[in-house]
Amino acid sequence: MEWQGWFSLSVTLIGTSTNLIVNGQYQTLTGEDGFSLFDITAVGLPVSIVGVIVMVVLFPRLLPDRSEKNPFSNLREFTLEVAVAHNGPLVGKSIQVAGLRNLKRIFLVEIERAGHILTAVDSDEVLQGGDRLVFAGNTEAITDLLRINGIVPSAENEHPVAISQAVSERRLVEAVVSPHCAVVGERIRDAKFRDRYDAVVMAVARNGERVSGNLGSVRLNVGDTLLLEARPVFVSRQRYSKDFLLINDLNSESPRHDRAYVAWAILLGVVLTAGFQLTSMLNAAMLGAGLMIVLGCCSLNQAEKSLDLPVLVTIGASFALGAALLQTGAANFLAQKVLELSGGQPWLLLVLTYALISILTEVISNNAAAILSLPIVLEMAEKAQLNPEPFVFAIMMGASASFATPIGYQCNLMVYGPGGYRFSDFLKVGILMNLIIGATTVVTLILGWPLTLAD
Structure with a gap:
């Protein structure tokens, strides 16, 4: 399914649009500098390794082979x-x-x-x-x-x-x-x-x-x-x-x-420029995209077609919803309820944060789930005097780790038909993968980051 791609996307800030959106909204809401290119690697890399092992060992046994015996039977040849x-x-x-x-x-x-x-x-x-x-x-x-x-x-x-x-x-x-x-x-x-x-x-x-x-x-x-x-x-x-x-x-x-090496050089330049913080992520990406067109790596028509207007509109609308949650006090109300549910335990609060994101991303888009949850989580961390960084990373990881339904992530739908999968296949292995990825993420964050702010 789409999990092979997810493992490679979760180890850098530019690996998926969700990470970039969360980072940008975090900067807007807190006024902080945000995260660098490889800040998420420390949690994304071990999670990816565990995920690949589970996929290679268990999935061939759990997923049935529904490949067509005669691949040309229903195709115009x-x-x-x-x-x-x-x-x-x-x-x-x-x-x-x-x-x-x-x-x-x-x-x-x-x-x-x-x-x-x-x-x-x-x-x-x-x-x-x-x-x-x-x-x-x-x-x-x-x-x-x-x-x-x-x-x-x-x-x-x-x-x-x-x-x-x-x-x-x-x-x-x-x-x-x-x-x-x-x-x-x-x-x-x-x-x-x-x-x-x-x-x-x-x-x-x-x-x-x-x-x-x-x-x-x-x-x-x-x-x-x-x-x-x-x-x-x-x-x-x-x-x-x-x-x-x-x-x-x-x-x-x-x-x-013939432009492949030029494209690789531009991509490497964007990563290094953003990674060493020589300029902002946005400026590096815009410069790289411009060079791709100017140096002939892709046409202006191809670049225009790569922009998905429905996704951009969804992201923009999600920003407005996130801001509304914060301004109306809804985020404060929800944060207070989650804090009461956790009993003031930071580790349990982290578990609940990941669980909330994981459930939301299965029923709405991953970007919308992340943006709607971020104001609530930030409000929650401020009230409990907690370090917001591991909680933001939990949002990034949980929003993209959507394996239990074909509608949870656009890549799931892309492979749903061609792969011959059924909804039950996603439930069978997706719920298991959600639990394993979630547990690995939470344990890594607890061991690698202080959950409370130093006095």
Whole structure:
């Protein structure tokens, strides 16, 4: 499920948006400087280690295997032909090492090399520059395949394919051939898609099944579904054309592998700048994001699409709710009740704080749960003369440690369908994981931080 990602997100302040939001709200409510990049690492790292051990040891035994025995039974199946770039990183690697053997919902059918067809390809077969790889699978799987560094679109002619042919501003588009299309009856190689439509045919499906044979030799029929690599303007042009009945922009731009090291350098610079407190977290992040666009690591369009407006609105509304709790006295009232329930015991108060956050985050968003709880916890710590730092860390950890329901965290919903999980699966292992992570977090905070303020 999404727990593998959570373990890596909980060890730094920038690992998840929840940590940043809590830190920003903490600064606003208290006037303090807030926390540095690695302040949460001391609690996040041991919790992550315990979580990974539990996941590896127990989850394979507790979760049933509901993987499809026939992964292509209910999918529209494309035939895709790609090539191994001559100057790419896959040359000299075996099929297994290159990561092309155990791909999900897509499989390698054959390899065309120097005019010869290799079928039933062995996992130890070594790739050569210019190899044409024929795959079969569905649209989403093909999109993932094309993101592998060293895989490039197969040319429409027999000229060698170089890695420079992958154009970063191109995207994948799904189109259905209409009866009025000028290329009906022609072979893909002869149709000159690049000259006619400024597009390249990446894959073709016919009647929901893959088409056998060399992709360039396939004669197009009415109703064939094509996966094209084209410029964004292709979609707007074809809306007024009779060549295709349906256009589906998959919104998938080719990754810019040549800028990978630049992106890593920018990320490292942001982490170091914020970690050594040379500037604020916000300034470092904004500078890093700007450099990513200016230096070509991502396009302005990709950066714009990465902003999730509903999430931003939810966070903004949660800030207002948190402020209202504080200003109306509701936070003071709830804090007083929790203090009475704890009997004045700081360790029990910490347990109740984590439990409160853990329950809230299962029924509302993690960001909202954290922001709504923070004013209450700060009021509680002030009344009892307690050190607020471990309680704030409990909020950060508990708000993101949502494993018991698929609605508790957006990543849970992302894997709910594709993983074949049921609600009962989350309850079975999620409640156990919540208890283990919660106990580890609370024990680490009690041992590592003083709960009371020094006189």
